[in-house]
Amino acid sequence: MIVRPAPNWFRMLFVWQGSVLKAILPQLALMTLVSVLAMCTHGRIFGEKVPLNTTPFTLCGVALTIFLAFRNSASYERYWEARRLWGNVLIAARTLTSQVRRYLPGDSALFDNAAFVRLLIAFAYALKHQLRHSDPSADLAKLLGTAQAAELRGRLFTPMLLLDEARKRLAALNRAGVLADMHLWMLDRPLDELGAAVGGCERIHATPIPFAYGVLLHRTVYAYCALLPFGLIDSIGFATPLxxxxxxxxxxALEAIASEIADPFGLAPNSLALDAMTRNIERAVLELTDEEVPPAIQPGPCYELS
Incomplete structure (x- = not known):
């Protein structure tokens, strides 16, 4: 996703980067060609007049609009749920960091506070890479060390392994008598919330919108757009292509936007800004530990004019 500053109304008219116009230019070129041919032939195909007017397009347009609204609502619901789950990751990671710092002795030989915090940050990065099918090795090596990163290489569910390691360290403190049962239960709750967020993201990622919906919408939109010039030529003449x-x-564009946000964890311009969100989790957690906070990911250029 493009992280962008708020645009003004005029520049919004000419935004290119992040718009779906780039993706649908070939389709628009095809529709322009069909419209020009319909205008030049006065709505005839092989010499025969196509018997269409605006009435069927009005009726079909209403049905098509309703179906497009349904598809966009379903896609945005997936997008919003994914954003909410990542918000829960931030809340739980920040809560757990604060609890560990205040409820555990900072000088315990059995517990490395800074290493535990890096484990939580590594969890966020591992989740991002799992959802994007990318290699987390570089990020994990930076946070956990090359040895532990090598142990996790090739594992399928790295975020849950990291949560299991965090729970293992807390359980060891409880068995050693350093961590009271009450505090263990308290610390286990945000770990459960992080695990629930992983499960929710996996559910969205592994369950796309049924393929039949996309096929039906795709065919209907293209059929409507291809036939529309032949229904308008008699009423608006040379303005038909426009x-x-x-x-x-x-x-x-509505169909393209729905397809993009239906996969909220992808790399499309309108998918979730997972890089910025992961960095924000890292910054929020490190700030609680008084360690050096890395800079936020700044908005990039997104106003290339077409």
Whole structure:
């Protein structure tokens, strides 16, 4: 996802980076060609007039709009749930860090406070890489050391292994009498919340919107846009290409946006900004430990004018 500053109204008209216009330009070019052919032939195909007017497009347009709204709502619901789960990761990691610092002795030979905090940060990075099918080795080596990162290489569910390691360290303190049962239960709750967030993200990632919905919407949108010039040519004449391309842009862009945000963990411009969110978790946790806080990921350039 592009992390961006708030644009003003005029520059918003010409935003290129982050817009789906780049992705649908070939489709718009095809619809422009169809519209120009319909205008040049006066709505005829192989010499025969296509018997269409605006009435069926009005009725079909209402149904298509309702279906597009449903698809976009379903996609945005996945996007928003994923964002909420990552918000829970931030809350739980920050809570657990504060509890560990205040409820555990800082000079205990059995517990390395700084190493435990790095374990939580490594959990956030491992979750990001798992959802994006990328290699977490570099981030884990920086946070945990090359030896522990090598042990985790190739594992399927690295975030849960890191949570298990965190729980193992707390349980060892409890068995040694350093951590009271009450505090152990208290510390176990944010660990459960982190585990629930992992499960929620895995559910979204592994359960896409049913393929049939996408196929039906895709075919309907293209059929509507391809036939629209033949229904408008008799009523608006030479303005047919302009209006048809504008309508096609709206429908095709809505379909493209729904497809992008249906996978909130991807690398598309409108997916979640997992890099920035993971860095924010790291910054929030480190600030509680009075360690050096890395800089935030700054908004990048996103106003390339077309």
């Amino acid at each position: 209006i048809c391309v504008f309508v096609s842009y709206t429908l095709l």
